[in-house]
Amino acid sequence: MCSHQPSCLSADAVAPHLVSAHPEQGWSLLCDGTIVFDDSGELLPDGRVVAPHRAPVNPLAMAA
16 A cells, blocks of 8 residues: 555554545545544554544633
8 A cells, every 4th residue: 555665564664644634524544544533543454443542631720
């Protein structure tokens, strides 16, 4: 799928680049076949799912 030399699928390669972006739908396709979602989740080319990994958020302070 990726035409980089060395291929993005190899361990010593640079990070895969963006092939197609769909911000209105909340996802982007990388050259290695990974779909990256705006919520930080991923769908890998082999079908595995990487759950969103958001940092915990502290509750907002309320004004008195």
